Amino acid sequence: MRIDVVTLFPDYIRYCAGFGVVGRALERGLLAVHGWNPRDYAEGNYRRVDDRPFGGGPGMVMMIDPLRTCLQAVRAADPAPAPVIYLSPQGPRLTQRKVRELAGRERLILLCGRYEGVDERLIQAEVDEELSIGDYVLSGGEPAAVVVIDAIARLQEGALGDAESAVQDSFEDGLLDCPHYTRPVEHALGRVPEVLLSGNHAEIARWRRMEALGRTWLRRPDLLDEARLSPADRALLEAFRRQYAAALEEPDGDA
Numbered sequence: 001m002r003i004d005v006v007t008l009f010p011d012y013i014r015y016c017a018g019f020g021v022v023g024r025a026l027e028r029g030l031l032a033v034h035g036w037n038p039r040d041y042a043e044g045n046y047r048r049v050d051d052r053p054f055g056g057g058p059g060m061v062m063m064i065d066p067l068r069t070c071l072q073a074v075r076a077a078d079p080a081p082a083p084v085i086y087l088s089p090q091g092p093r094l095t096q097r098k099v100r101e102l103a104g105r106e107r108l109i110l111l112c113g114r115y116e117g118v119d120e121r122l123i124q125a126e127v128d129e130e131l132s133i134g135d136y137v138l139s140g141g142e143p144a145a146v147v148v149i150d151a152i153a154r155l156q157e158g159a160l161g162d163a164e165s166a167v168q169d170s171f172e173d174g175l176l177d178c179p180h181y182t183r184p185v186e187h188a189l190g191r192v193p194e195v196l197l198s199g200n201h202a203e204i205a206r207w208r209r210m211e212a213l214g215r216t217w218l219r220r221p222d223l224l225d226e227a228r229l230s231p232a233d234r235a236l237l238e239a240f241r242r243q244y245a246a247a248l249e250e251p252d253g254d255a
């Protein structure tokens with residue numbers, strides 16, 4: 001897969017894509033990330049990419065032409081069709097479902113705004129989709145582009161090591177993750193739940209599923225409405241609720 005990022009700070013994208021799973025995906029050739037600077041396509045001695053907003057007010061707006069010329073160069077660099085995604089708080093929220101969809105594409109162009117944003121006419125003419133990573137304002141789209149790249153990279157076939165698995169992840173089935181423990185078994189902060197030490201893989205799987213369902217119910221009940229629960233899942237959640245209610249009655253336990 002190839003991802004092109006149009007940004008005034010291509011070094012920021014390159015730097016962030018250099019570590020961990022994303023860095024490895026690039027090294028293994030599973031993913032290519034290219035940064036493009038609209039300033040390189042701007043005219044004149046000053047290579048201006050921004051100008052004052054019509055109607056007045058503070059800040060600057062990114063001009064149409066440097067972005068448009070830059071996007072033309074990006075498209076010309078590869079024949080595969082490439083939808084343009086503008087990272088902005090005005091877009092629909094990124095979800096794991098959307099990440100899976102994007103990860104299956106051959107090519108993407110991510111457009112990062114700075115200042116107060118991009119001239120609306122450029123967005124209407126050149127942008128296929130807007131995406132938000134959450135309801136907050138950043139100083140630019142770059143951190144959001146890095147989030148999108150990270151989430152996509154780890155879904156590329158061969159990006160995760162044997163120890164990691166995208167299948168068991170939080171959200172892959174619409175539920176939150178279960179808790180995790182490692183050595184030591186006994187610690188001043190508490191003991192590892194007995195079931196995880198039992199070696200009974202069926203019991204362990206049952207416990208993890210129950211914890212995932214229970215945490216989702218406690219922390220993100222909105223996700224449970226969307227998750228398609230099997231009758232077995234509903235029974236596990238019911239068991240969790242009973243344990244939870246019992247623990248509230250008996251507040252000396254560590255549950």
Ligand code: 9WO
Nearest residue numbers: 087088089113116117132133137138140141144
């Ligand atoms: C500024 C602003 C101020 C008050 C109310 C709403 C506002 N929106 C913006 C805004 O979009 N500023 C920008 C900075 C212009 C485009 C790039 N910037 C940006 C992208 N900030 N935050 C994002 C972003 C992108 C994806 N997901 C979350 C946030």
